[in-house]
Amino acid sequence: MKDLAFLTSPDMSKTEVVTNHVVIAQYAGLNKISVRKLIDNNKQDLEDLGILSFEMTKPIKGSTGGRPTKIYQLNRNQAMLLITWLDNTEPVRAFKLALVKRFDELEKTIQTWTKERAAEKATTRSLTDAVQNWEHTNPHAQSNFRKLLTKCATGLPYTKVQARGDKGVPMVDLLTAEELQKYKRLKALVIPLLDFGEEYNDIKATLEKYATKKAETTTETA
Structure with missing residues (x-):
């Protein structure tokens, strides 16, 4: 599950390991908008664990309408805190274990x-x-x-x-x-x-x- 977490930059002297709220929603079986709102409502707690960064993605070329989408990037501690706010379902537990392993792999x-x-x-x-x-x-x-x-x-x-x-x-x-x-x-x-x-x-x-x-x-x- 290589796409669970990723490096922020090809410059290895500056890169960090992060995941994002879309990945968390996808693998935890949740709605990505709901997860994003959960982050919006608890920004202060997450910012205590590091800068809460995000990127804006444009609508797919050729699609009609749509607005840029905000995608939050989360470091290990922020991601683990966010997961504690989710229901402790089987998909969430399995995802958390896989995410921890992927963070370990990239940090190594x-x-x-x-x-x-x-x-x-x-x-x-x-x-x-x-x-x-x-x-x-x-x-x-x-x-x-x-x-x-x-x-x-x-x-x-x-x-x-x-x-x-x-x-x-x-x-x-x-x-x-x-x-x-x-x-x-x-x-x-x-x-x-x-x-x-x-x-x-x-x-x-x-x-x-x-x-x-x-x-x-x-x-x-x-």
Whole structure:
């Protein structure tokens, strides 16, 4: 039940786990308008547990009439409080259990990413120094190696990874925890190759070979 809760942003450094009142209504077998009114009538209690955010959705294109709809986003504590106000029916109990598990799963994803990002930052200076001291360095070397690492870690062009988030967001903040872990391993491989004075195309071939090999190993394991 992957759609029970979701991340608010592709920027993993800022994202949070939330659900919304439409999801709660759907899986609890309730009317979404009734759930929204319940939130409206108890805003103060919910706001004590965090900012009560919402988004406005436009009517489906091609439909006649209709007004934008307010959809409340709720963090874990807000969602759990809201559920306590609902009747303790079988669907509500089953939904609450599933929602808790989904929040746990996504929060673990963020925690894993945070650890990987901290480890990646620890080696960033080393890569920067290695590129600066590389005997073939040039004004575009830093950018080129980061783009190469991104492509090898994700299997996607750098531009597609950039398109995940807003302009100006650091590229590594847009990687998943798994991609960031691979990026970190590949970066550790690049540094000694730079120190040995390998040429760019040779380093590129080595990284692509390693990345492809790891991808094939993962597929076979799965």
